[in-house]
Amino acid sequence: MRALPPVDEIFWERVAREFDDAGPATRTVAVLDELLTDNPHYIETATGCARECRDPERVLTGFAMFYRIIALAARDRGRTVPRITNDTSDVIIALLGEFGEERFTFLATEMLHAENPYLLQMADSFASPSDNHSVIMQGFVLLYKALSVQAVTDGLRVTTAARSTPRKRLSPPKA
Numbered sequence: 001m002r003a004l005p006p007v008d009e010i011f012w013e014r015v016a017r018e019f020d021d022a023g024p025a026t027r028t029v030a031v032l033d034e035l036l037t038d039n040p041h042y043i044e045t046a047t048g049c050a051r052e053c054r055d056p057e058r059v060l061t062g063f064a065m066f067y068r069i070i071a072l073a074a075r076d077r078g079r080t081v082p083r084i085t086n087d088t089s090d091v092i093i094a095l096l097g098e099f100g101e102e103r104f105t106f107l108a109t110e111m112l113h114a115e116n117p118y119l120l121q122m123a124d125s126f127a128s129p130s131d132n133h134s135v136i137m138q139g140f141v142l143l144y145k146a147l148s149v150q151a152v153t154d155g156l157r158v159t160t161a162a163r164s165t166p167r168k169r170l171s172p173p174k175a
Contacts, residue, residue, distance in 0.1 A: 003151035005073040007119045015068045024061045031064035041084035049139030053132045062126040082150035092146050108141040
């Protein structure tokens with residue numbers, strides 16, 4: 001079971017066209033503005049990663065495109081992108097501590113490869129020409145993992161709430 005909707009080439013192509021048509025800087029700013037409200041933990045992680053690279057604007061564009069691709073795929077399936085909470089950030093930090101940065105990144109990359117190979121391909125093609133490929137890829141897989149964990153957590157909350165809601169009787173009880 002995938003926590004996030006699968007992405008295929010069509011979403012990647014649509015987002016690339018959006019960014020080309022409006023201009024990468026304009027679309028990046030629009031997505032980052034949306035993230036300030038809708039997903040501040042995502043933008044915090046993305047900007048932290050971008051600061052570690054020579055061309056932070058280009059890296060932020062990649063993270064904006066990554067998010068936008070996920071958002072389009074989610075919307076296409078009647079869903080929304082999960083909002084990363086403090087609890088989810090704590091879970092990710094705990095996993096990083098438990099597995100170590102290198103092992104965590106490897107496992108998260110394997111998960112992304114298994115669940116969303118086109119998204120991994122997009123991330124890798126974006127990070128490849130960079131001076132800091134490993135940092136950028138680590139950022140992509142970290143964000144994917146956080147969104148996936150949040151999607152599962154949100155799904156569990158909905159399921160638990162549905163189970164705890166008393167059922168209404170369709171007919172009066174028999175005496």
